[in-house]
Amino acid sequence: xxxxxxxxxxxxxxxxxxxxxxxxxxxxxxxxxxxxxxxxxxxxxxxxxxxxxxxxxxxxxxxxxxxxxxxxxxxxxxxxxxxxxxxxxxxxxxxxxxxxxxxxxxxxxxxxxxxxxxxxxxxxxxxxxxxxxxxxxxxxxxxxxxxxxxxxxxxxxxxxxxxxxxxxxxxxxxxxxxxxxxxxxxxxxxxxxxxxxxxxxxxxxxxxxxxxxxxxxxxxxxxxxxxxxxxxxxxxxxxxxxxxxxxxxxxxxxxxxxxxxxxxxxxxxxxxxxxxxxxxxxxxxxxxxxxxxxxxxxxxxxxxxxxxxxxxxxxxxxxxxxxxxxx
Numbered sequence: 001x002x003x004x005x006x007x008x009x010x011x012x013x014x015x016x017x018x019x020x021x022x023x024x025x026x027x028x029x030x031x032x033x034x035x036x037x038x039x040x041x042x043x044x045x046x047x048x049x050x051x052x053x054x055x056x057x058x059x060x061x062x063x064x065x066x067x068x069x070x071x072x073x074x075x076x077x078x079x080x081x082x083x084x085x086x087x088x089x090x091x092x093x094x095x096x097x098x099x100x101x102x103x104x105x106x107x108x109x110x111x112x113x114x115x116x117x118x119x120x121x122x123x124x125x126x127x128x129x130x131x132x133x134x135x136x137x138x139x140x141x142x143x144x145x146x147x148x149x150x151x152x153x154x155x156x157x158x159x160x161x162x163x164x165x166x167x168x169x170x171x172x173x174x175x176x177x178x179x180x181x182x183x184x185x186x187x188x189x190x191x192x193x194x195x196x197x198x199x200x201x202x203x204x205x206x207x208x209x210x211x212x213x214x215x216x217x218x219x220x221x222x223x224x225x226x227x228x229x230x231x232x233x234x235x236x237x238x239x240x241x242x243x244x245x246x247x248x249x250x251x252x253x254x255x256x257x258x259x260x261x262x263x264x265x266x267x268x269x270x271x272x273x274x275x276x277x278x279x280x281x282x283x284x285x286x287x288x289x290x291x292x293x294x295x296x297x298x299x300x301x302x303x304x305x306x307x308x309x310x311x312x313x314x315x316x317x318x319x320x321x322x323x324x325x326x327x
Contacts, residue, residue, distance in 0.1 A: 010050040010083035010100040015152030018045045021087070028085035031096035031108040036089070044088040044159040050100065051127070051146040052081040079129065079144045086130070086145075088159050090166070093132060095143060109143060117270045117293055117300070119160055121195065122262035123149045124249060130156055135295040157198035160265060165201050167241045170268055170325050176316070178205040178240065187211045188235050191261035192246040199265060201241060208238040208317045210289065210310045212247070216254055217282040227254055230281040231305045236289065238317055242268050245304055272299060274321040276314050279303070289314050 008026025018024050021032040024047050036042070080099055087094040091113055098106040111134050120131040131144035147156060184206060185193050215231035234247035242265065249260025272292040278285050291302040306314055 008083065008098075010098060012047070012049040012083075014150070015046060015048045015147050015155055017155050018047050018085075021045065021085075024085050026083070027098055027106045028083070028096045031106060032085050032087050032094055035094050035096075035108050035110060036087070040089050040091070042087050042089050043162040044155075046084075046086045046152075046155050046159055048084045048086065048145065048147040048152060050081050050083050051148055079146055082145070084145045084147075086156075086159060088162050093163070095132075095145070097145070111143070113163070113166065113267070114269075115295055116267060117295060118302075119163070119265045120262060121156060121160060121199075121265075122260070123153065123191075124260035126150055128152055128156065130160075133300075135298045138296075138298055140294075140298055140300055154198070157195065161199050161201065164199065164242060164265060167201075167267060169203075170240050176207050176320065178207060179209065181206060184209050184235060184237065187213075188246070189233055189248050189261070191248065191259070192233075192235060192263070195261060195263045196235075196237070196244060196246055199244070199263060200239070204239045204241045206237050206239055208236075208313055208320070210236040210304075210306045210313050210317065212236075212305045213307050214248075214251070215284075215286070217284060219282065228282065230284065231286060234304070236304050236306065238320075242266060243271060266293065268325070270295060271321065274318045276311070276318060277303075281305075287311060287314070289317070 010026070012025060021036065021042065022029050024032060028047060082097045082099040085096045093111040094108065095111070096106065096108040111132055115134045115136060117133040117135060117140070120133070122129050126148055128147045128149040129144055130147070131142055133140065133142045181200070212231055212234040214229065214233045216227050217230050218225040219228040229250035232248050232250040234245065237244040245264040247262055249258045251258045270293050272294055274289060274291050277288050277290045279288050286305055287308060289304045289306055291304070293300050293302050
């Protein structure tokens with residue numbers, strides 16, 4: 001039975017939390033309501049209007065956070081201007097999409113939590129994005145959407161926090177002593193700290209803190225050499241409930257302010273193995289934490305740079321992972 005009252009243009013002025021699916025705008029009410037089962041509880045529900053900007057799409061595709069590599073090459077996302085509803089239930093994400101274009105029908109996608117590999121939240125000034133990497137039919141997929149941070153930042157981070165509250169705590173006898181979040185903040189950018197505080201749960205504490213500081217080299221272009229950022233400021237955190245990687249957008253020039261940040265949230269079940277590797281970057285060799293991420297037989301590799309003074313922490317994390325830290 002149809003429950004929406006009017007067809008939305010998708011140009012509502014802000015992102016908002018909705019109390020129940022029938023109160024969503026436009027076709028999203030039908031799509032979300034029709035996908036939910038009778039006993040399924042919605043933990044958080046968001047309506048997000050269209051965010052239209054070619055510049056926004058360009059910024060998203062050019063943002064270089066952690067690099068995913070699968071057997072089929074670089075693991076990326078595609079984003080189209082559309083309005084969305086995002087429901088976080090007790091067992092899955094439900095995401096509806098309406099591009100508000102003649103001839104393109106609205107769609108709805110269900111992503112069970114036991115198929116999720118990573119959830120990624122990022123922003124650059126007013127542009128915000130949510131991307132979910134997941135496994136379906138023995139392949140890796142990604143779905144993404146854009147939103148405005150002025151009204152959507154709090155809602156999207158709270159929605160993902162509700163999802164993370166469902167994570168099981170990692171088995172106590174396999175954990176190293178916990179640390180304080182205050183230890184992470186002195187070497188962490190303000191944006192990274194803000195987003196991690198929005199995403200971490202009340203009972204969550206760090207076990208490993210692995211930092212990456214901003215590092216520059218030069219690249220020859222025509223007759224001169226220009227500075228290039230080979231490693232952005234970031235932090236990898238392994239907690240008693242899961243894994244975070246927060247990283248700033250690489251600046252265009254040394255000393256130039258940047259306003260982009262990206263946070264990846266990984267469920268502990270998705271981490272299969274970890275190893276420390278050395279990789280050449282321009283004229284330098286840098287240490288990386290190489291993670292194997294996936295579900296069942298489907299895997300991808302994720303490479304995270306870190307500072308030399310975090311080498312022991314990275315080695316301890318590798319050993320901890322090999323010991324079988326599963327929740």
